[in-house]
Amino acid sequence: MNLKADRWVVGQDYFEAPTCASCHMSATRKQKVTHDVGARISWNLRAPISRKQKNWQQKRKNMEDVCTNCHGQSFADGHYYQLDATVKLYNEKFAVPATKIMKLIKKKHLLTNPAAFSNKIEWTYWELWHHEGRRARHGAAMFGPDYTWWHGFYEVAQHFYFKFIPEARELNDPEVNAAIDKLLKDDPMHQWLQKPTKDLKAAIKNGEMQKIYRKMFSTQ
Ligand code: HEC
Ligand code: HEC
Structure with missing residues (x-):
């Protein structure tokens, strides 16, 4: 060295x-x-x-x-293609919808306690982007697949669907519930929740699932 x-x-x-x-x-x-x-x-x-x-x-x-002092240009290009797609997946599937829901909750003053971070859902949202969401992105930027997946997307997805969404629903606000229903029903990235596993496996095999995610890989 x-x-x-x-x-x-x-x-x-x-x-x-x-x-x-x-x-x-x-x-x-x-x-x-x-x-x-x-x-x-x-x-x-x-x-x-x-x-x-x-x-x-x-x-x-x-x-x-x-x-490119150590690798060929195509190696660097491949790296950025993958990084851009990972960041777009994080943004479009999880970060943008979670942020919209959180903004709506705040705008409508639905949180019980007044101080920042005195309500559970504030922590859930914060950890989604600041902890697991960052690990997913930084792992992809710096060759840490274990961070991108196990400490990253695995937790982002799990907490988005099974913590953040249920905690938002617990606030019992019709507008928030309608926004969540619309997201899960209309967004092809979230429609899997309503489908049987055998249909999802078939969609993976026949390429339908890839079509939904291919937009992530379009250039810039
Ligand atoms: C000083 C030389 C050097 C520089 C600079 C460098 N790399 Fe590497 N890179 C290596 C070596 C050596 C390995 C192989 C490590 C190994 O096999 O354990 C590697 C491995 C990799 C891998 C494979 C990782 C894996 O998990 O298999 C990727 C992808 C990569 N580099 C991309 C990049 C990108 C993108 C940059 C610039 C941001 C970069 N490298 C800069 C030397 C370098
Ligand atoms: C092989 C090259 C390479 C090495 C080694 C490397 N990084 Fe990175 N780092 C990158 C790349 C590539 C990005 C993403 C660049 C981009 O956004 O275009 C990045 C992004 C970052 C970011 C994210 C900044 C932001 O908010 O967007 C931080 C922080 C960071 N690196 C810190 C570190 C630290 C600390 C180390 C050593 C422990 C390190 N990096 C080692 C290549 C490297």
Whole structure:
């Protein structure tokens, strides 16, 4: 790794493996060392709903310039194709609908206790994006499939369907209930809840299920 060398340029002084600094801060043949860790990041993966950063194309190129010292360009392209699809899946299936429901609940003053975080559903929503939702996104950004799945989407899905939605229904508000009913009935990503397993397995085999999710993979 040449860790004791005075100069530490990826692809020149070492190839073995990247550290946090290699990808986010250190020099490459084309870029100087930077303390602006945002300079190579195209998404905001921290927010409740992820959005691309300003000037994201250039920022992504800056990161790909790091990757391509050790990998071919197609490897980096494949990585971003997968990352974009993962972030879109998180956004569109879970984060956008959960945020809309939470906003409606707050707008209608349906929570019993006045202080922030004094009601159960506030914690459920917060953990959905801030804990498991972030782990899913960061895992996909940085090659941690176990984080993306077991500590990420597995919990996002489980808590969305079996904590967040039931807790929202417990508030007994007709408008909130109607919004939830509409989401589960009309959105093809959530319609599985009403279908028998054998029909779902058939839909996976014959490609119908892939069609629903293919939109995630369209480019930018
Ligand atoms: C192999 C390169 C690589 C390594 C090593 C790496 N990262 Fe990352 N990191 C990325 C990529 C790629 C992204 C997503 C970039 C994008 O949004 O386009 C990312 C995103 C992030 C984000 C998310 C920022 C945000 O809110 O969007 C954080 C925080 C982060 N990295 C911290 C770290 C830390 C801490 C380490 C070391 C423990 C580390 N990274 C190691 C490549 C790397
Ligand atoms: C300093 C060299 C270096 C840099 C820079 C680097 N990688 Fe790697 N990467 C490696 C090595 C070495 C492995 C193989 C690790 C192993 O097999 O355990 C690897 C593995 C991977 C894997 C496979 C992970 C897996 O679970 O099998 C992916 C995907 C990947 N890199 C993508 C990237 C992307 C995208 C970037 C830029 C954001 C990047 N790498 C930057 C050296 C690097």
